[in-house]
Amino acid sequence: MIETDQLHIGYDQQTIVNDLNIEIPSGKITALVGANGSGKSTILKALSRLMKPSKGIVYLNGSSIHSQKTKELAKQMAILPQNPEAPQGLTVTELVTYGRAPHQRGFGSLKAHDKEMIGWAIEITGMREFANRPIDHLSGGQRQRAWIAMALAQETETLFLDEPTTFLDMAHQMEVLNILEKLNVQEHRTIVMVVHDLNHASRYAHHIVAIKHGNVVKTGTPHEVMEAGIIEKVFGIKSDIIKDPRSGMPLCLPYNLCEEQAASPIFGS
Amino acid sequence: MHSIFSGEWERKRRRRRISVFSSLAILIFIVLLFSMNSGITPLGPLEVLKTLFGFGDSNQNLVLFQFRLPRIVIALLVGAALAVSGCVLQGISRNSLADPGILGITTGAGLFVVLYISFFSSIDAASPYLLPVFALFGGLLAAALIYILAYDRQLGLVPMRMILTGIAVAAGLNALMTVLMLRLQPEQFDFVAIWLAGRIYGSTWPYVYSFLPWFIILSIFIYYRWRALDTLTFGEQMAKGLGLRVEKERLLLTFASVALAASAVSVSGGIGFVGLIAPHIARRLIGPNHALVLPASALLGGLLLLFADTLGRTIIQPSEIHAGIVVAVIGAPYFLYLLARSNV
Ligand SMILES: Nc1ncnc2c1ncn2[C@@H]1O[C@H](COP(=O)(O)OP(=O)(O)OP(=O)(O)O)[C@@H](O)[C@H]1O
Ligand SMILES: [Mg+2]
Numbered sequence: 078m079i080e081t082d083q084l085h086i087g088y089d090q091q092t093i094v095n096d097l098n099i100e101i102p103s104g105k106i107t108a109l110v111g112a113n114g115s116g117k118s119t120i121l122k123a124l125s126r127l128m129k130p131s132k133g134i135v136y137l138n139g140s141s142i143h144s145q146k147t148k149e150l151a152k153q154m155a156i157l158p159q160n161p162e163a164p165q166g167l168t169v170t171e172l173v174t175y176g177r178a179p180h181q182r183g184f185g186s187l188k189a190h191d192k193e194m195i196g197w198a199i200e201i202t203g204m205r206e207f208a209n210r211p212i213d214h215l216s217g218g219q220r221q222r223a224w225i226a227m228a229l230a231q232e233t234e235t236l237f238l239d240e241p242t243t244f245l246d247m248a249h250q251m252e253v254l255n256i257l258e259k260l261n262v263q264e265h266r267t268i269v270m271v272v273h274d275l276n277h278a279s280r281y282a283h284h285i286v287a288i289k290h291g292n293v294v295k296t297g298t299p300h301e302v303m304e305a306g307i308i309e310k311v312f313g314i315k316s317d318i319i320k321d322p323r324s325g326m327p328l329c330l331p332y333n334l335c336e337e338q339a340a341s342p343i344f345g346s
Numbered sequence: 347m348h349s350i351f352s353g354e355w356e357r358k359r360r361r362r363r364i365s366v367f368s369s370l371a372i373l374i375f376i377v378l379l380f381s382m383n384s385g386i387t388p389l390g391p392l393e394v395l396k397t398l399f400g401f402g403d404s405n406q407n408l409v410l411f412q413f414r415l416p417r418i419v420i421a422l423l424v425g426a427a428l429a430v431s432g433c434v435l436q437g438i439s440r441n442s443l444a445d446p447g448i449l450g451i452t453t454g455a456g457l458f459v460v461l462y463i464s465f466f467s468s469i470d471a472a473s474p475y476l477l478p479v480f481a482l483f484g485g486l487l488a489a490a491l492i493y494i495l496a497y498d499r500q501l502g503l504v505p506m507r508m509i510l511t512g513i514a515v516a517a518g519l520n521a522l523m524t525v526l527m528l529r530l531q532p533e534q535f536d537f538v539a540i541w542l543a544g545r546i547y548g549s550t551w552p553y554v555y556s557f558l559p560w561f562i563i564l565s566i567f568i569y570y571r572w573r574a575l576d577t578l579t580f581g582e583q584m585a586k587g588l589g590l591r592v593e594k595e596r597l598l599l600t601f602a603s604v605a606l607a608a609s610a611v612s613v614s615g616g617i618g619f620v621g622l623i624a625p626h627i628a629r630r631l632i633g634p635n636h637a638l639v640l641p642a643s644a645l646l647g648g649l650l651l652l653f654a655d656t657l658g659r660t661i662i663q664p665s666e667i668h669a670g671i672v673v674a675v676i677g678a679p680y681f682l683y684l685l686a687r688s689n690v
Contacts, residue, residue: 089499122583125587126586127583127586127587147586147589147590147591148589148590148591149589150589151587151588151589152589155587156583156587158583158584158587161580161581161584162580162581162584163579163580164576164579164580164634165634166629166633166634167633167634171635175576175577175580175588176588178573178577178588178589178590179588179589181573209355209356231588
């Protein structure tokens, strides 16, 4: 389980997140939702120790992550940032191989188990046919799957993914989410992801954290969070919530912007 | 599943690596032979081989073992050191324009070498074994200046800002060296002029012995960190996510690359651009993996400097053009080409 205790996170003087207390249950899929600029990526980075909070503590299974070795943490949590960058000319297999970095030392070369994990990650993300292509020669969606494969190769209990489904077409979005679901169901991995599609969050996540201006507006199961009032508050849109006839989960059908949102510039904070 | 590591494509890659490294080795061997042949005392290829295997007369022995070989070894080592240093600086700053010469690290080292030598009457009176130590302080001074001047509290070390600051630091230290020149004895004055022109002055065995331990230790230290260098090219956050202690590794690598470049130019003149060109070509030939880029850069750097020195030594005999100038003639346009491509 990941917990935060009065977390304050900011860039320089500017505080983005104030007094954040959240719990990420182990072995579950948690979705962070919220408008652009609401602080989702910032929170994800703080949870995964990529950003140091200005105040407060993040606990992983009861012990503070700030006092743990970063390499040890890298064996427990993998992070896929929102806009990852890779050196030019790297192939998919090479990229995925770097996911094994925390498990390697010194001059060392790949062990059988490393190769097995790399092969598995490439296979499960459907990147087999592109395995030897340079990643700058891939489409946005293929590239995204290569990065996911890299995170998977890290073989960690917890996965943090910042918008893993952007750039993907509908089928591939579903494919990625199905992979994550499978990892969760079969291997009980903890998955924390930022998603923009509320209906994906509702369908795939056990736990949703809705964020506005760096504050948690509501956390809970999809049934608890997917309410017209909460969605209006978090996103500034009016919507109907209906029941998905197949899964029984709530679906959000937006029909208009709220008055004050419609009147003021959307892109303001 | 393992077939992604043993397929046709992987074999092709391995062939390519082998061909790159063997071509470099062959090229170095050719330039080496040519370099041993050429000079004021004529020594044909056969005579060179004869002498190398111990069948030369005393004069041939003297020319080859005391004059030419140490200079060749220094050129190879210094070229390799500058290339590796540039490769590391480029890796940690994620900027293909970083180079110990452009950043003023070699000038800082040179300044301290000059200060050290001006304590004595001439370069010959000064112990070669202390040269790298003084050079190291000079190199670190330049690096610290760049860091202090270019560091932005919000953005960290912005690559372009770092390069521009480095150029300014280099210019400042050069000016300081020129001022110093005016206050020196004629003999020391000559030394500074030679240093600035990049002549390989450390052309006797003691200079080789003085530099070799630095070269070996620092190269191994850096090569041991090839994975850290790879990971750093993904950017700070990704590197951290992969378990790298980013600040610590970056500091260690900066220190090692500064020490390597500084100790290198303490036995040669102020030679620039090798650290810029060699890693760039190495990456193009062999891809981004530092386990391969580092040795390929070293070979290319050694080849480049040996070639420049040999060319400078032979092209207008009996006079000579210093290696630093030859390298600059090739390197400056290359720098401009990279600058134009980096769309800033
Ligand atoms: N490196 C940075 N320096 C300063 N401010 C930043 C930085 N990164 C983000 N911010 C600011 O922090 C706030 C939260 O950004 P964050 O990236 O966490 O939002 P987000 O919820 O992930 O948005 P999006 O959906 O667009 O990805 C924004 O106002 C943003 O401008
Ligand atoms: Mg974001």
